[in-house]
Amino acid sequence: MGALAYITALNQALHDEMARDDRVCVFGEDVRIGLTQTTKGLHERFGDGRVVDTPLSEQAFTSLATGAAMAGQRPVVEYQIPSLLYLVFEQIANQAHKFSLMTGGQVEVPVTYLVPGSGSRSGMAGQHSDHPYSLFAHVGIKTVLPATASDAYGLLLSALRDPDPVAVFAPSALMGTVEEVTGELGPVPLGSARIHRAGEDVTVVATGQCVHTALAVAEAMADEVSVEVVDPRTIYPVDWETIRASAEKTGRLVVIDDANRMSGFAGEVLATAAEQFDLVAPPRRVTRPDGAVIPYALVLDQALLPNGDQLTDAIRAVLK
Amino acid sequence: MGAESRAVRLYRTMRLIREFEERCLAMSLTGEIVGGIHPYIGQEAVAAGVCAALTQDDVVASTHRGHGHVLAKGADPKRMLAELLGTTDGLNRGRGGSMHAADVGLGVYGANGIVGAGAPIAAGAAWSFQQRGEDRVAVAFFGDGALSQGVVLEAFNLAALWRLPVVFVCENNGYATSLPVGRALAGDPVERAAAFGLAARAVDGMDAEAVADAAAQAVERCRAGGGPAYLECRTYRFHGHHSYEEQVALNYRDDAEVGDWRARDPLRTQSTRVDEATVRAVDAEITTLIDEAVEFARAGRAPEPHEALDHLYADGTTTRPGVMI
Ligand SMILES: Cc1ncc(C[n+]2csc(CCOP(=O)(O)OP(=O)(O)O)c2C)c(N)n1
Numbered sequence: 001m002g003a004l005a006y007i008t009a010l011n012q013a014l015h016d017e018m019a020r021d022d023r024v025c026v027f028g029e030d031v032r033i034g035l036t037q038t039t040k041g042l043h044e045r046f047g048d049g050r051v052v053d054t055p056l057s058e059q060a061f062t063s064l065a066t067g068a069a070m071a072g073q074r075p076v077v078e079y080q081i082p083s084l085l086y087l088v089f090e091q092i093a094n095q096a097h098k099f100s101l102m103t104g105g106q107v108e109v110p111v112t113y114l115v116p117g118s119g120s121r122s123g124m125a126g127q128h129s130d131h132p133y134s135l136f137a138h139v140g141i142k143t144v145l146p147a148t149a150s151d152a153y154g155l156l157l158s159a160l161r162d163p164d165p166v167a168v169f170a171p172s173a174l175m176g177t178v179e180e181v182t183g184e185l186g187p188v189p190l191g192s193a194r195i196h197r198a199g200e201d202v203t204v205v206a207t208g209q210c211v212h213t214a215l216a217v218a219e220a221m222a223d224e225v226s227v228e229v230v231d232p233r234t235i236y237p238v239d240w241e242t243i244r245a246s247a248e249k250t251g252r253l254v255v256i257d258d259a260n261r262m263s264g265f266a267g268e269v270l271a272t273a274a275e276q277f278d279l280v281a282p283p284r285r286v287t288r289p290d291g292a293v294i295p296y297a298l299v300l301d302q303a304l305l306p307n308g309d310q311l312t313d314a315i316r317a318v319l320k
Numbered sequence: 321m322g323a324e325s326r327a328v329r330l331y332r333t334m335r336l337i338r339e340f341e342e343r344c345l346a347m348s349l350t351g352e353i354v355g356g357i358h359p360y361i362g363q364e365a366v367a368a369g370v371c372a373a374l375t376q377d378d379v380v381a382s383t384h385r386g387h388g389h390v391l392a393k394g395a396d397p398k399r400m401l402a403e404l405l406g407t408t409d410g411l412n413r414g415r416g417g418s419m420h421a422a423d424v425g426l427g428v429y430g431a432n433g434i435v436g437a438g439a440p441i442a443a444g445a446a447w448s449f450q451q452r453g454e455d456r457v458a459v460a461f462f463g464d465g466a467l468s469q470g471v472v473l474e475a476f477n478l479a480a481l482w483r484l485p486v487v488f489v490c491e492n493n494g495y496a497t498s499l500p501v502g503r504a505l506a507g508d509p510v511e512r513a514a515a516f517g518l519a520a521r522a523v524d525g526m527d528a529e530a531v532a533d534a535a536a537q538a539v540e541r542c543r544a545g546g547g548p549a550y551l552e553c554r555t556y557r558f559h560g561h562h563s564y565e566e567q568v569a570l571n572y573r574d575d576a577e578v579g580d581w582r583a584r585d586p587l588r589t590q591s592t593r594v595d596e597a598t599v600r601a602v603d604a605e606i607t608t609l610i611d612e613a614v615e616f617a618r619a620g621r622a623p624e625p626h627e628a629l630d631h632l633y634a635d636g637t638t639t640r641p642g643v644m645i
Contacts, residue, residue: 025451049451055481060440060474067444067458070429071379073451091471095437099430104413105631106424140632140639163634191637237637 001181006146006174009153010038010116012185014076017160018046021074024160025050027061028078028114036116038170039078058084062091065111070099074110074160082118082169083130093139096165108163114156117172119208119258120294120301129294129301131208133169134264137236142166142190144234147211149179151233154188162190169235171258173209193239195246199228202252202315205243205269206231210256210286210306217311225319235265243269244277251280252318256311261287284314326372327593330528332602333368334587337388339610340397344387344404347614348563353404357418360388362558365586366491367392369531370459370551373539379427379445380459381438384419385491385557386431389461395423397609398616407620414623415631435496436462436469439488443475446486446548457542458486465496467509473516476550480517485542487535488518490552491525497561498572513550525553526584529593556581 011034018024026039032053034040043051054061058079065075079085085092096109119131136143142164146152152170159166188194196211197218204227206214211231218227230246232238247253253273257266266285273283286306294301341361347353360367367388371380374393382389390400395411403410403421410416411423422430429445432438442460449456466472467490479486490509494501513520519541523534531553538549558578560566591599623630629639 055474055477057474057478059471060443060478063437063440063471064444064447064475064478067381067429067441067446068448069444070424070441071445071448073448090434090437091440094434095432095441100634101629101632102412102416102420103422103424103430103631104410104415105634106412106422107429108634110634142633142637164637237639240640 001183001185003178004149004181005176005178006149006152006170007037007176009149010156010170011040013153013156013160014039014042015045017157018042018050023072023074024076025052025068025073026076026078027052027054027065029054029056029080031078036078036080038114038116058087059091062088063095066091066096066109069109069111070107076112076114076160078114078116081128082115082132083127085115085132089135092141092165092167097139097141100164109165110163111165112156112159113165113167114170115168116170117175118169119171119173120305121172122301123296123298125296126293131169131171131259133167133235134259136167137265138263140236142234143169143236144190145169145171145208146233147174147208147231149177150181150185151188151194153185155190155233157187158190161187166190169208171208188233191234191237191239193230193232193242195228195230195242197227197229199250200226201250202254202318203228203230203246203250204311204315205253205255207235207257207265210258213306213308213311214256217308217315221312221315225315227315240272247273247277247279253277253279253283254286254311254314254318255283256286256306258306259288260290260292261285262290281318281320284318286310286314326532327529327590328598328602330368330372330532331587331590331594331599332606333371333392334364334528334590335602335606336397336609337364337367337391338587339606340391340401341387343610343614344401345559345563345566349566353418354406355417356563357387357404358385358562359557359559360385362581363491363493363525363555364388365528365531366489366525366553366555369528370489370535372532373535374457374459376426378457378459379429379442380461381429381442382431382461383438383463384431384433384435385463386421387418390421390423390428390431393423393428394426395428398613401613401617402620405617405620406622407617408623409616409620436466436472438462439466439472439475440478443479443484443486446479446484447482449485455543456485457539459489460486461489461491463496464490464492464494464501464509465499465504466490467505467512476513476516476518479548483545483547486548487538487542488513488548488550490550491555492552493555493557495561495573498570510550510552518548518550519546520550520552522552522554525555526586526589528586528590558582
């Protein structure tokens with residue numbers, strides 16, 4: 001297939017699925033011109049009725065998508081900023097997510113929440129740099145975090161086809177990256193992990209852009225230790241079987257996750273490992289600090305994000 | 321039955337809601353219905369009048385005080401009461417209860433425990449009807465308290481901007497729990513809605529015929545592509561905000577005020593428009609229906625504890641248990 005840019009992959013998934021299924025429609029701010037690039041060309045191709053520029057009314061258009069989904073559409077809602085999800089947490093966590101159970105299975109709410117550019121955007125400071133996927137996982141919303149272009153394509157496609165609400169977080173650090181893709185693009189099932197690199201001594205579970213950090217560290221440490229890199233790809237539901245098989249094969253586990261430590265995804269992996277996995281050393285995690293708010297100054301921004309040196313130290317620590 | 325007048329149908333719907341609610345209130349006070357209810361008694365003319373203007377294909381999004389809307393839209397009182405008793409025969413298989421009762425097949429997108437939450441959901445359904453060129457209308461019910469929720473005003477704006485076939489029905493019963501509307505709202509709500517470009521008017525919410533006429537006009541306008549409407553129904557609830565109020569003495573309305581509104585009971589008003597024999601026949605019919613509903617609901621089976629998270633995901637995704645040994 002060749003070189004595929006991450007952003008193109010998201011855009012391509014929308015084009016392909018909108019062409020395949022005329023129930024798919026897009027709501028969001030500046031989606032006609034494709035400000036974020038993810039919706040580029042959709043308006044020209046699919047028209048006003050399916051690509052809807054909304055006023056700055058996140059709460060209303062989030063629930064508008066819920067109502068449209070209940071009435072038979074398959075809406076995608078794009079958010080320009082990850083922290084806007086705090087504004088619409090009511091509409092997603094408390095409305096859309098709960099309707100299937102509360103109605104005893106009478107409705108499906110197939111909405112996809114697309115967040116292109118989640119996490120630090122280097123210099124955009126406190127209110128534009130959060131990566132709030134753990135919150136979604138905590139309440140049980142299907143949540144995906146693709147680390148590569150082919151996964152971005154495949155996971156978004158699965159999200160669009162899923163009968164339930166699904167949140168798709170595309171890390172800002174990856175939006176401009178390119179992957180050499182071999183073979184055809186296709187859907188990636190939700191809840192399936194990807195082993196990026198096989199190894200014998202330590203399992204590193206990495207999410208989002210941290211997958212690339214982990215691969216670089218594994219390469220740099222190749223003479224010293226054999227590192228297996230596993231990307232869960234879906235933050236909820238989690239592919240525990242793949243993670244467990246890897247961790248029990250190597251006996252050692254490190255998690256690297258670009259989110260706050262307290263009550264985050266990395267903590268959940270460690271807790272599950274402590275309860276259920278057969279390890280030979282206590283597991284470690286590399287995350288942002290507790291309650292981190294990303295400061296403006298670039299050096300401070302980067303100081304709070306998990307990095308390769310910390311991962312290297314953590315790997316050495318579990319090897320002791 | 322087919323030739324029955326609107327006057328009789330409105331009376332029957334209101335009688336159904338009234339009896340259902342009175343029975344529910346009693347069952348809440350004995351604890352047979354857990355969690356209590358938000359009684360609709362006094363406001364029946366609104367649900368009956370508005371739903372009389374709708375077909376089965378039209379949808380409604382309801383509120384925490386939703387029993388009247390769900391019944392007026394045609395839900396089976398047996399399954400509705402079964403839902404309140406939490407049995408598997410309930411509308412929602414016992415998963416929703418009073419504040420989430422839904423019958424999606426009848427276009428009832430559910431009561432809703434969050435004030436104002438239904439307004440953008442109804443607007444979304446209306447948007448999809450408009451897109452597909454379907455001759456269907458959505459109605460959002462909410463109280464005066466919801467007019468202070470930003471999301472409702474956002475929904476007004478989108479609906480007016482895009483000329484969506486949605487009718488926003490505000491049941492202004494004068495209070496948001498204990499807060500009188502005069503201490504909650506700046507300006508006149510009808511003018512506020514009109515300022516968004518909604519066709520807005522107020523109507524006597526104690527008169528089912530007046531509500532039905534106004535609703536029919538608003539719905540017609542939507543069907544003709546004329547854009548959304550706002551209907552403010554001035555009404556009153558005869559009981560407390562929640563059945564809990566009957567147990568603890570809360571005092572925020574004076575007896576004279578309640579008495580004045582009770583003197584305008586919408587059922588009594590409507591009964592004067594129907595001949596006496598028909599009133600008696602409808603009353604007897606409804607009493608039997610509710611007796612049967614109680615019997616049906618009581619005979620139901622509670623769901624099994626291991627089914628507690630069934631229906632969480634439409635595709636059957638299951639979750640990890642919370643306690644693992
Ligand atoms: C957003 C929100 N805030 C507060 C509550 C708690 N609450 C439930 S009903 C209610 C009063 C609602 O008043 P109104 O909208 O006028 O409807 P009414 O009860 O009069 O039918 C309140 C405060 C809630 N459910 N949702």
